[in-house]
Amino acid sequence: MTYVLAAPDTLDERGFESLVAGWSEAEGNRLLLDARHVRWVSPYGVLGMLAVGSVARAYFGEAPLFQPPENRNVASYLARIGFFEHAAEIFELPGRIPRRAAKDSEGLLEVTAIRSHQDVHEVVDHVETRSATIIGKRLGYPPTAVLHFSMILSEVCQNIVEHAEGDGWVAAQTYNWKQRVGGVVVVIAVMDIGMGFRGSLAREHAQRFGETWSDRKALEAAFLHGLSRFRDPGRGQGLQGIRKQTSRWNGLCTIRSGTAQIAEVPDWIDRAPIVSGLPDFPGAQIQVVLPEFVPPDENRRGGRRNA
Amino acid sequence: MHSGLGGGVRTVLRTSVATLYSNLVTRPTGEAVRTAIERQIEESRAPCLSILDFTHVGVLDLSCADEVIAKLLLKYRRPDRPAEVFFVVQGASEHHRDQIESVLERRNLVLVALDRRGPALLGRTPSRLKEAWQHLDRLGATAVGQFASERGVAEPVANSWLRRLAEWRLAVPDGRTRYASLGSAIGSGYPVGPGELPGLAADGGVAGYEEGGAVL
Numbered sequence: 001m002t003y004v005l006a007a008p009d010t011l012d013e014r015g016f017e018s019l020v021a022g023w024s025e026a027e028g029n030r031l032l033l034d035a036r037h038v039r040w041v042s043p044y045g046v047l048g049m050l051a052v053g054s055v056a057r058a059y060f061g062e063a064p065l066f067q068p069p070e071n072r073n074v075a076s077y078l079a080r081i082g083f084f085e086h087a088a089e090i091f092e093l094p095g096r097i098p099r100r101a102a103k104d105s106e107g108l109l110e111v112t113a114i115r116s117h118q119d120v121h122e123v124v125d126h127v128e129t130r131s132a133t134i135i136g137k138r139l140g141y142p143p144t145a146v147l148h149f150s151m152i153l154s155e156v157c158q159n160i161v162e163h164a165e166g167d168g169w170v171a172a173q174t175y176n177w178k179q180r181v182g183g184v185v186v187v188i189a190v191m192d193i194g195m196g197f198r199g200s201l202a203r204e205h206a207q208r209f210g211e212t213w214s215d216r217k218a219l220e221a222a223f224l225h226g227l228s229r230f231r232d233p234g235r236g237q238g239l240q241g242i243r244k245q246t247s248r249w250n251g252l253c254t255i256r257s258g259t260a261q262i263a264e265v266p267d268w269i270d271r272a273p274i275v276s277g278l279p280d281f282p283g284a285q286i287q288v289v290l291p292e293f294v295p296p297d298e299n300r301r302g303g304r305r306n307a
Numbered sequence: 308m309h310s311g312l313g314g315g316v317r318t319v320l321r322t323s324v325a326t327l328y329s330n331l332v333t334r335p336t337g338e339a340v341r342t343a344i345e346r347q348i349e350e351s352r353a354p355c356l357s358i359l360d361f362t363h364v365g366v367l368d369l370s371c372a373d374e375v376i377a378k379l380l381l382k383y384r385r386p387d388r389p390a391e392v393f394f395v396v397q398g399a400s401e402h403h404r405d406q407i408e409s410v411l412e413r414r415n416l417v418l419v420a421l422d423r424r425g426p427a428l429l430g431r432t433p434s435r436l437k438e439a440w441q442h443l444d445r446l447g448a449t450a451v452g453q454f455a456s457e458r459g460v461a462e463p464v465a466n467s468w469l470r471r472l473a474e475w476r477l478a479v480p481d482g483r484t485r486y487a488s489l490g491s492a493i494g495s496g497y498p499v500g501p502g503e504l505p506g507l508a509a510d511g512g513v514a515g516y517e518e519g520g521a522v523l
Contacts, residue, residue: 117333124330124366147402150366154332158370162334226413234373237413241369241406 002065003029005052011038011045013254013287019052021279024059031056031064033091038069043171043189044287046083046111050169051191053090055282058193066091068098081171082110108134108186109153109172120157123170124150134174138184140293141249148245149186149290155238156190156286163229164194164283183292193283197222197257200229215258216276223255223262242288251290257283266291316393316479316492318355320347324375325363332366337374344379354391354479356492358421362398372406373413380416384476393476395489396420396429404429417475419489426490428477439468440477440488447491451484 003026008015023031033053038045049066056064066087069075078084079098087093109127114120127150135141135149153172160168172188197218198206205221206213221227223243228236239255243264246253253264260276268291324331324340331337348357359376361367376396383392399407399420411418411430418429426444428437442458443449449457455465469486472478479487 117335120333121328121330121336124332128330128365144400144402147366147400148405150330150332151368151402151406154366154368155370158333158368234377234410234414237369237373237409241409244409 001029002032004032004034007033007035007038007045007049009037009039011035011041011048013042013044015041015045016048016052016285017278019048020281023052023056024279026056026060026064029060030062031060032067033064034067036067036070038074039071041069041074041077042175043081043173043187044191044285046078046081047169047171047189047191048285050083050086050090050111051193051281051283051285053087054167054193057090063090063092066093068094080110081107081173082112086111086113086169107173109170109188111169111171114157114160114168114170114190114192117158117161120154120161123157124154127153127172134186135290138174139186139290142293145249145293152242152245152288153188155242156188156288158238159284159286160190160192160194163197163200164192165200166192166194166283168192168194168283177289185292186290188286188288190286191283196283197255201227204229204231214276215260216262216274219255219257219260219262220274223264246288246290249290249293251288253289254287256281256285316354316356316487318351318353319358320351320355321358321360322347323360323363325361325365329363330366331364331371331375332368334370334374337371337378340371340375341379344375345382348390348392354393356393356395356479356489358395358397360397361400361403364398364400364403367403367406369406369409372403373410376407376418377410377414377416380411380418380476381414384416384474393479393489393492394418395426398422417477419477436468436471436475440472443469443472443478443486444488444490446488448481448485448487451486454486 005019005022005026008018033049035049053064053066069078075098079100082100084097108130109123112123131149132146135146136143157170168191170190172186174184174186176183177185196215198215201218201221205227209217222236223239226236226240243253246264250266252266252269255262259278259280260274261278262274263271265271265273322344327340328336331340344357348355380394382388396407396418404420407418408429416430417432419426420429428440443454446454451462451466451469454469455462458465469478473480473486479489479492481487
């Protein structure tokens with residue numbers, strides 16, 4: 001039997017949650033991820049489909065099926081961002097899938113698998129020129145921000161290598177997010193299906209929390225207090241650095257792991273900084289959204305901050 | 308004023324940290340860079356001053372900064388350190404300084420950074436210690452007695468401050484009663500950019516200068 005998991009027409013963070021809520025229903029059947037009706041997809045949604053497919057494959061022992069979007073723009077975008085190349089390793093794809101054009105995508109970073117520190121180096125080297133154009137020219141950030149942006153990218157990717165003990169992916173794109181911030185944003189999405197924060201931190205920290213140890217506590221420990229699975233006090237700085245830098249730029253940073261999600265919340269979005277009781281999903285799913293840069297003078301006048 | 312110091316520092320090592328990679332990211336990369344610096348130190352004549360040149364470094368992430376800078380300082384700050392080594396950072400951009408500052412604060416370390424405006428301390432430094440460091444930097448090399456009288460404090464107090472600066476690797480002890488700033492240990496003040504290292508006079512207390520860029 002085949003169990004059809006329909007992707008929503010808007011496949012963003014919320015859309016990913018609907019996939020997460022539904023995938024486990026496929027137990028005992030073959031999963032078909034039906035993306036035919038997707039009309040819009042964010043980098044987080046793109047990686048979300050890979051993550052859900054990978055988890056289904058790992059849990060059910062059979063390659064899930066995938067139906068690509070019927071919308072040409074969406075299918076073309078998925079091809080440009082390199083989705084299908086990675087999807088082919090996870091899903092059984094129908095015969096004809098859109099191919100990536102020979103020319104590189106004009107985006108920031110196509111879907112890239114992260115399996116080793118060398119992959120992290122390649123990501124940072126790859127975005128060097130593009131981020132100068134996109135972060136500097138399109139989003140108006142000062143030249144030094146390009147290096148800080150690469151630092152964020154490096155640290156989120158290393159989180160997979162150092163803590164997940166499983167494969168993961170990264171993608172970064174710009175798009176116009178008028179409904180929220182009224183302009184262009186850059187979005188970094190990073191996902192893995194590894195052991196998650198609770199699993200990673202358990203050996204060092206779970207005992208101290210006793211019965212209250214949970215995904216939420218693990219996320220708080222890592223994101224707010226800089227704890228890591230290692231005893232070395234120098235470890236655990238990466239997420240702190242991401243949080244600090246995102247906050248300086250008035251950006252949004254969310255980390256979902258297991259049944260909880262924690263966020264550094266900017267003033268342009270109304271959401272809870274921590275949520276628990278979500279449907280369980282392995283690994284960690286991170287999203288960083290950076291709005292256009294507003295110089296400090298305008299921040300003071302307009303009440304927006306990012307310096 | 309910077310005057311040359313006698314036996315405090317014998318060798319100045321100048322190391323371009325960007326020889327392996329221009330983007331210093333990930334812990335294994337940081338470990339490789341640190342290991343190369345340590346090897347260079349082992350091969351030099353201690354005591355030495357190691358100038359870590361960031362001029363050609365692009366991205367520096369926190370993990371790599373922790374591996375290169377923080378772990379290097381920790382190793383050579385320990386009472387059982389393998390050699391007498393002092394470190395300064397040169398050519399660090401605002402981005403590099405942000406990352407270096409973060410890892411130093413996390414580990415409660417401090418480090419001298421040089422740029423065209425002169426030396427500055429990175430890391431969280433107690434205000435009195437910072438003032439003592441600034442004073443020593445103005446004096447260059449000094450005896451405890453001279454430092455005490457110029458600061459208007461008792462000799463034991465001055466001695467305690469200078470000893471603490473030496474423990475933090477911010478001052479070079481020369482015997483029991485003399486200390487020198489890292490600038491004066493170089494010979495004629497701080498270099499301000501690559502290729503601008505001062506001529507190291509034999510009578511300035513610096514017995515040798517080794518270009519370390521090729522080592523990494």
